[in-house]
Amino acid sequence: MVNKNYNKKLKALIALRLKIVRPLLCITILPYFCFIGVIAFKPEKFSPLIFNTHISLGIFLGLLLILLIFFITIRYVYLANKYIEPQINAIKNDI
């Protein structure tokens, strides 16, 4: 069952998945811990009001983080459907 061609396809699938998942994982974990880090070390940095409004930088960035989380999940589903699914199907067809 395990032939060279099929092993190659599996390796390509794993590499592709890594290529898609790794940057998305970074933009999940890093901004979150930066956000938490500011709250823990320099909470006063989140106090200034932005753009002459009554909204603080902290609230603005917090809401932005929620939008970023939406973006990450939608982006992953889009990329997975477009690139990962066809490769999985190709492997399925080989078997």
Next chain:
Amino acid sequence: MISKLFLFILFFCNFSSASNGNNENNYIAIIMFILFVTVTLFITYLASKKSSTADGFYTAGGNITGLQNGLAISGDFMSAASFLGISGLVYLTGFDGLIYSIGFLIGWPIILLLIAEPLRNLGKYSFADVVSFRLSQRPIRILAACGSLSTVILYLIAQMVGAGKLIEILFGLPYYSAVMIVGGLMILYVTFGGMLATTWVQIIKAILLLFGATTIAILVLFQFNFDINLFFNEATNIHKKGVSILSPGGLISDPISAVSLGLALMFGTAGLPHILMRFFTVSDANQARKSVAYATGFIGYFYLLTFIIGFGAIILISNNPSYLDGSNTLIGGNNMAAIHLAHAVGGDILLGFISAVAFATILAVVSGLTLAGASAISHDLYANAFFKGKQTEKSEMFVSKIATIFLGILSIYLGIIFQDQNVAFMVGLAFAIAASANFPLLLLSIYWKKLTTKGAVVGGSLGLLSAITFVILGPVVWVDILGNTTPIFPYKYPALFSMSITFLIIWIISSLDKSKQGVSEIKSFDAQYFRSQTGIGIDTKISH
């Protein structure tokens, strides 16, 4: 079944008419609630025909769509505690409420990117299926069941105590009967309707909750012509802390607590058994992926609403004497902010609706938890750890029903025992255990080739025990509840330490494990990895 249904409704009506009813709008809430119970019990009756098989009971037959599952997952996650608790926290502290909202949301991309698809590809009924895929069944199943049951029971206690108190205030029912009604209905849903009924209860409740919260938020913003700037300005003018509610308060005081809480929230979600179980109700990894995206959307939207509701409550009710008691705090406590706000913007009808939704939410969440707990007992312990797959499906289903009834009675009992205790820390502890035991086992079994049974068992149990020990010896239990002067473990949140213990011990023991069994477990990783990546080899569910 039908007769039981009416007995329950009668039982409930009796109590409600007997209650002194400090709110006249009680009737709207009671009618709405009875409607919810009638519809969901009818669904349970329909589902009972399909729930006699293991597939039906654990996974609703595996034909739930991505959108339906996304709604059901968000239903599991949006508990009354998070709706009332987070809006209450925003009401009290402003910005700090946002820290929790984001924390509860940040776990979802992690589940999506790392767990959802391999979980669906490798497992059948519970996350222990995945962990024990190439490892030794009995020890791994016992460990995973301990992790699941401790998470589920802690969560259940917190929900039950919250439910009793909330229903006491909203419906004027005595605490004991409130806890018993919740426990009783939950036993009915899960025993007779299994996953199918539980899923639909979650879906209906999620839609009602989203609808109710949206209505409050729109009515609040309408008063400010949807001008967010004006809205925040008004809130800072009214709140006694002024503009400081727009920046971090005292919720997180030191860096270690910050990182520790952050870790527990981020990785705990990916270790909650009742959430993980939902991924087996969809047909394949593709649908599993979609469910997380939908769920994240609904949950994130919901937290945005609770933020608006919390600030709305600051503006509209914090100065209104009809919602305050003698000492100028909200009647029923800060967690009632959303409920009072519903009355302030939508009158008796919206108050009745939101009260009924809060009750329905509690019911749905405890049902999901009980189902996950019951499957840990029947599928992991009974069927796989003790009978090693030699049991009949019929006997496994019998055990699952007994387990459901047992967990239902246990949670009623614990709800009564812990009535006057501060149980808020229990959800935090559940998250810490999920992040320190369930999540590392799941993650490493999927991705780390060299994981062996010995490493998983020693590391996983130490992670579980250390999370519990650190919380007991920490400031919340050791000082606040047990009354000692100084904590033995100085931090409120244990995840940073307990997660490190789990990963480190698993790594050391697995690396040292040169036994024959260990070597063969490492050898079988490639086949497992292939299946987790491609989904080739999973049971294809036939649609009926």
